[in-house]
Amino acid sequence: MPGMRLARWAAAVPMAALALATIYPLVFTANVAMKTRRDYVLDRFSPAASPRFDNIAEAWAGAGMARYFANSFVVVAFSVLLLLLLGSMAGFALSRLRFRGSTVIFLGCLAGLFVPFQVIMVPLTRIMADSGLVDTYPGLILAYVAQFLPFTVFLMTSHYRTIPAEIVDAARIDGNTVYGVYRRIMLPLGVPALLSVGILNTLFCWNDVLISLLMMPSPEHRTLMIGVNSLRGQYSDDIPTFASGVLIAAVPVLMIYLFLQRRIADGVTAGSTKG
Amino acid sequence: MAPAVLIIVVLRLWPLVLGVNFSFTGDGELNGTPVGLGNYLELAADPLFRTSLRNVGLLVLLLPVAVAIPGLLATFIYLRVPGHRVYRSVYFFPAVLSPVIVGAIFNLMLGYDGPVNAALGAIGAGPVDWLGDPDVAMFTVVGVHVWATFGMALVVFLAGFSTLDASLLDAARVDGASLGRVIWHVIIPSLTRTIQFVFVTTMIGMLTSMFGLLFVMTSGGPEGSTYLPEYYIWHEQGQMNRPALASAASTVLFVVMLVVGLLQISLLRRSGRQD
Numbered sequence: 001m002p003g004m005r006l007a008r009w010a011a012a013v014p015m016a017a018l019a020l021a022t023i024y025p026l027v028f029t030a031n032v033a034m035k036t037r038r039d040y041v042l043d044r045f046s047p048a049a050s051p052r053f054d055n056i057a058e059a060w061a062g063a064g065m066a067r068y069f070a071n072s073f074v075v076v077a078f079s080v081l082l083l084l085l086l087g088s089m090a091g092f093a094l095s096r097l098r099f100r101g102s103t104v105i106f107l108g109c110l111a112g113l114f115v116p117f118q119v120i121m122v123p124l125t126r127i128m129a130d131s132g133l134v135d136t137y138p139g140l141i142l143a144y145v146a147q148f149l150p151f152t153v154f155l156m157t158s159h160y161r162t163i164p165a166e167i168v169d170a171a172r173i174d175g176n177t178v179y180g181v182y183r184r185i186m187l188p189l190g191v192p193a194l195l196s197v198g199i200l201n202t203l204f205c206w207n208d209v210l211i212s213l214l215m216m217p218s219p220e221h222r223t224l225m226i227g228v229n230s231l232r233g234q235y236s237d238d239i240p241t242f243a244s245g246v247l248i249a250a251v252p253v254l255m256i257y258l259f260l261q262r263r264i265a266d267g268v269t270a271g272s273t274k275g
Numbered sequence: 276m277a278p279a280v281l282i283i284v285v286l287r288l289w290p291l292v293l294g295v296n297f298s299f300t301g302d303g304e305l306n307g308t309p310v311g312l313g314n315y316l317e318l319a320a321d322p323l324f325r326t327s328l329r330n331v332g333l334l335v336l337l338l339p340v341a342v343a344i345p346g347l348l349a350t351f352i353y354l355r356v357p358g359h360r361v362y363r364s365v366y367f368f369p370a371v372l373s374p375v376i377v378g379a380i381f382n383l384m385l386g387y388d389g390p391v392n393a394a395l396g397a398i399g400a401g402p403v404d405w406l407g408d409p410d411v412a413m414f415t416v417v418g419v420h421v422w423a424t425f426g427m428a429l430v431v432f433l434a435g436f437s438t439l440d441a442s443l444l445d446a447a448r449v450d451g452a453s454l455g456r457v458i459w460h461v462i463i464p465s466l467t468r469t470i471q472f473v474f475v476t477t478m479i480g481m482l483t484s485m486f487g488l489l490f491v492m493t494s495g496g497p498e499g500s501t502y503l504p505e506y507y508i509w510h511e512q513g514q515m516n517r518p519a520l521a522s523a524a525s526t527v528l529f530v531v532m533l534v535v536g537l538l539q540i541s542l543l544r545r546s547g548r549q550d
Contacts, residue, residue, distance in 0.1 A: 008354060008355070015356060015358070016358070018348070018366070019362055019366065022368065022422070023365060024390070026380065028380075028383065028384065032383065044390075086278055090279035105280055108283065108284065108288065109280075111288060112283045112287040112288060115291055116479065116482070117483070118504070118508055118525060118528060119291065119526075120287060120290035120525070121508065121512070121525070122294055122297065122508070122521045122522045123290035123293035123297060124286060124290045125518075126293075126297075126518070127290065143286070145282055147287075149282055149283055153279055153283075207371075207373035207487075208373075209486060209487035209490060210487065210509065213513075225375040225376075226375075229375050232379070232491075239383065243383065246379045246380065249373070249376060250376045253371050253372060253373070253376075261364055261367065261368075264371065265430045268431065269431055
C-alpha cells in the first residue's frame with residue numbers, strides 16, 4: 001500500500017500522545033500523593049522533592065480504610081465464589097444435559113443479560129428491604145450475584161459447548177452421577193473459563209459504586225469505592241492525602257492488571273466473539 | 276442450576292415486571308394506589324428529566340466518535356505501528372479502574388489550576404471551567420468516560436481483526452490500494468459484526484455505567500446539566516423518596532435502550548448490506 005509506511009509513522013505520533021494521556025493522570029496523582037500540602041499549593045507539577053509516604057499512612061489510618069478494604073474483600077470474595085459455582089453448574093446443565101425447557105431457561109438467562117441494573121434498581125431495593133437484607137453482607141452479595149450471573153452463565157455455557165459431548169456420555173456410562181460428572185469432569189475442564197470469568201467478576205464487584213451505595217447505606221458497612229469517595233469531604237483541604245487514598249484504592253486493581261491483563265482481555269472478547 | 280435460575284428470575288426478571296407495575300402507582304400518601312399515567316406526565320413536565328433525555332440524545336450523537344477512536348487505534352495496532360504491543364496494554368489499563376478512582380483522578384486533573392488548564396495555558400488558550408460550566412460539564416464527563424473505556428472497545432476490535440482474512444489485505448496491497456481505501460473497502464465490510472457489537476455495547480455503557488462518574492465528578496450539576504436517566508432514577512428514589520416516579524423513569528430508560536439498540540442494529544444491518 002503506497003503511503004503505508006508513512007501512515008504508520010504518522011500514526012505513531014498521535015498514538016504515543018494518547019498513550020501519554022492514558023498514563024499521565026495516574027502519574028500526576030501518584031506525584032501529588034507524595035507531596036506535602038505546602039509543596040502542592042506552591043507547585044503541583046514539579047516532581048515531589050523527596051518521596052514521602054506520610055500521606056499514605058495518614059489516609060490509611062485517618063480515614064479508616066482498613067475497614068472499607070475488609071468490607072469489599074469479604075463481599076467480593078463470596079460473590080465471586082458463588083457466581084463461579086452457580087454459573088458453572090448452570091452452564092454445565094444448559095450445555096450438556098438434555099431436559100425439557102432448557103432452551104427457555106437459556107433464553108431467560110440471556111434476557112437477564114439485557115436488563116440493566118438501573119431499570120430494576122427500585123423494585124430490587126424494595127425486595128431487599130422487605131426481606132431485611134438491606135445493609136447486610138448477604139444482601140449485597142446476593143445483589144452482585146443477581147447482577148453478574150446471567151453473564152457468567154452465558155460464558156460458562158458457551159465454554160462448555162466446546163467440550164465434546166462424548167466425554168460426558170463416557171463418564172455417565174462409567175457409572176458417575178450427574179453430580180459426579182460435574183465435579184470430576186466439568187469443573188476441572190472449566191478452569192480456564194472460570195479464571196477469566198472470575199477475574200472479570202472480581203473487577204466488576206470491586207469497582208461497583210451504584211449497587212453498594214444502595215445496598216450498604218450505613219458508614220461502617222461501606223465498601224472501598226464508597227469509602228474513597230467519602231474521603232473527599234474529609235480531606236477537601238488536604239489534596240495530597242486525598243490523592244493518597246485514591247492511590248491506595250487503585251493499587252489492588254493495578255496489581256491484578258499487571259499480572260493478568262491477558263486473561264482480562266480474553267474475558268472481554270469471549271463475550272463478543274462467541275455471541 | 277435451579278438456584279441460578281431462581282436468582283435470575285426472582286432478582287432480575289421479576290423486578291422488571293414489578294417496576295413497570297409500580298410505575299403506575301403513586302408516591303408518598305398515594306403509596307400503592309393506581310395513578311394511571313400520572314408519573315409519566317410528571318416526568319414529561321420535569322425539566323431535570325427532560326435534560327437527562329436531552330443528554331441521552333447528546334450521547335447518541337457522540338457515539339460515532341466513541342466508536343471511531345478505538346476502531347482507528349485498533350486498525351493501526353493491527354497494521355503494526357511501531358510500538359503496537361505496548362499500546363495495547365497501555366490503552367486498556369484505565370478500563371479496569373473503578374469510576375470512583377477515575378472520577379477522583381480527573382477531579383484533580385480538571386481543577387482550575389490543574390494540569391489540563393496548565394496545558395491549555397501553555398498553548399495560549401484560556402482556562403476552562405471543565406466541571407462548573409453547564410455548557411461544558413456534560414462533554415467533560417463523556418470525555419472522561421471515553422478515556423476510561425475506549426480500551427475495552429479496542430480489545431474487542433482487535434479480537435475482530437484476528438478473524439480478518441489476511442489474504443484480502445495482501446490482495447489490496449498488490450493492487451496498490453491506499454490506506455483509506457483499504458479501511459473503507461476491506462476492513463469495515465469484514466468487521467461489520469464487530470462494529471455492530473461495539474456500537475451497541477458502547478451505547479449501553481454510556482447509558483448505564485456513567486453513574487459512578489456523575490456521582491463523583493458532578494452530582495448532576497452544574498444546574499442539573501449532567502443528569503442522565505440513571506442518575507435521575509437514583510436521585511428520585513434515594514434522595515427525594517419518590518420510588519414510583521423513579522420506576523416510571525426506569526421504564527422510560529428501558530424503552531429508550533431497546534429502541535436505540537434495535538435502531539442501531541437495523542441501521543448497521545442495512546449499511547452492511549450495501550457494501
